[in-house]
Every structure is written in C-alpha cells, then in structure tokens.
Amino acid sequence: MPPAAAEPLTPERILATTEEVLRRFGPTKATVVDVARALGVSHGSVYRHFPSKAALREAVTDRWLARSVVMLEEIASAPTGSAPSKLEAWLEALFEAKRHKAGDDPELFATYTVLLAENSGVVDAHLSELIDQLGRIIAEGVAAGSLAADDVPAAARAVFDATGRFHDPQYAADWLSPTIITEFEAVTALVIRGLRA
C-alpha cells in the first residue's frame, strides 16, 4: 500500500491500513507507528482518530466482525420468504462467511482470533447482534404460525448455541473436513424442525 497522504485521513482509511499492517506484521508486532508509516502520516495524526493502540485494535476488530453482519441483516429483514427458509438461509450465510474468512485469508483470520480474545466486549456485542437477528426471524415465524417458541430470545440463543460448531472460530480446523457440509445440513435441519409449529 503506497503512502497517499494527499487523501483525507478518515477513520475508515486508518482501519483498512491497520488491517493490512496486521496481516503483514502479525498482531504481536504491528504498531501504531507502522500504521502511520503505511499511511504516510505522523503517528500523532492516527492518534487524533484513535486515542490508543488498544482503541485502534478494538475498532479494527469491530469493523471485521461488522462486515458479515450487514449481509446477514439483509436476510433477516428481507420482506419476502417464510421464516423457516430465512432461518436456513441465514445459518448458511453465517457458516459460509466464517469459512471464507478462515479459508481465504488464514493469516488474517489467525490475527483476528488474537484480537477477538483481547476484545471480548466487542465480541459479546457482535454475538448479541447476531442472536437479535435470529430472534427477529423467529418472531416473524411465530407471528405467521410457521414456527413455535414460548420465549423467542431464548429460542434464538438456543439456535445460535446449537449451530456453534459452524460459526465459532474455535472450530475453524473442522471446517476443512470433507463431511462438514453434510454435518452442517443435518444440524440445521434438526434445529429448524425443532422450531416448527
């Protein structure tokens, strides 16, 4: 990434460059000075947007997690489609997004695994957002009579927990197994069947 100090120094540019720097140097070696150098600015300029290295790492973690949320939100809030088929599409999209992150860019994925452990608050907020999306799909199904749940937030949490093997980064090594798609489909079918009215 060539220095391009002429462009305005936005938080987004800083975060994109931070991701590049993390990918190149790894999470233990990357510093704010490296980020500033890659941007062709002083480290003071970076600190004006992110007051500490910790704040910058937190923001980059948040941005990485947020990327899949937008696409999942589109499925959750789609005006058409039955709740059971939305649920299936949502779980598939989540698994696919995670597998791609782990498979296409394993170094960056490993980096983020380190950052996730550091920023448990950011991770918890991310997981709540995902479970909230699941809850909206389930509530829609309950209203339409296709799904049954006495306690929608608890059901959403149960669906999320039951499918953990297919989105928790702890299981990333399993995602390379030749039988993983079949196993994912079996769990998804079981869970959706368990919610049917």
Place this chain on the structure above:
Amino acid sequence: MPPAAAEPLTPERILATTEEVLRRFGPTKATVVDVARALGVSHGSVYRHFPSKAALREAVTDRWLARSVVMLEEIASAPTGSAPSKLEAWLEALFEAKRHKAGDDPELFATYTVLLAENSGVVDAHLSELIDQLGRIIAEGVAAGSLAADDVPAAARAVFDATGRFHDPQYAADWLSPTIITEFEAVTALVIRGLRA
C-alpha cells in the same frame, strides 16, 4: 500415595498412580520414573506393562474418558423409559459428568486437555462410542414411533454436534456461567423436539 510394592503391579494400579503423578507434576514434567518411584518399583516394571511413555499416556487418557462412558451406557441400554426421556437423561448426564470433571479437579482437567490433544485416535474412538450410544437411543425411539429419523447415525451425530457447547472441553470456561443450565435446557429441548415423530 505411599509406595506399596507388596501389592501386585497391575495395569490398573499403574494407571491410577500415573493419574496421581500427572496431577502432581503436570503433563509436561511427569515421567515414567516418577510413576515407578510412586509405586515403589523399578521403571522397568512399569515398561513391562506399558512399552513407552506414549503408551502409558494413551492408556491413562483412555481410562479417564472411559469412566463416563459406563454411566452413559447404563442410561442408553436401560430396559425402561421412552426414547425422548432417555435422550434427555443421557445429555444431562454427559453435561454433568463433564462439568464435574472440569470443576472438581481443574488441574487434572487441564492435564487431560493436553493429553486429549496428543491422543486424537483415543478421543475419536471415545466420541464414536458416545455417538453410537445416542444412535441406539434414537433407533429405539424410531422403532417405538416416538422419534423420527431417516438416517439414524446422521441424526445421532447431529444431536452430538448441536450440544457441543455442553460437552466439548473447549467450552469448559462457559460452564461456570450462571445461565449455562438454562441454555443447556433450551438446546436440549430444541434438539429433542426436532427429533420427535
């Protein structure tokens, strides 16, 4: 454990002592010489039963895992009780056994987490045995008309995967959460509902 060389040196005595030694010294420091010393025998006597340190570690891992299998097998092969209630009892017993192992003796649990990573063949065989027990309960329910499954082994695997948060040692830290029992019950109810005929 005082030396008691007068007792016959059975594999079971060697394994019980090895567990003690592992608990005391940790998995990286414990040696066959430590085990022999605790037993009051020569290390050659230990090697007559277990030809290498690796064989001894594998056998002690196997013995640790086998302990919960016996109790779960009793539930799986009980002559009375409906399949859905057996399934619930089996999943509860598995979670309780794991939580006790992790909570009552965290040092030994951490030791075994290291051994599990070393002996993936032993672990795979153990998991197959558990999934096989689940399969027998499900097959019984299918025969009695209380459960439905086109492919019983696949359904057993799906139940095991869907409840992973409550038996996979990777999640041991979560088992201390005040809401874990509620979350376990929600997942179990969802999964059993998903299998009902």
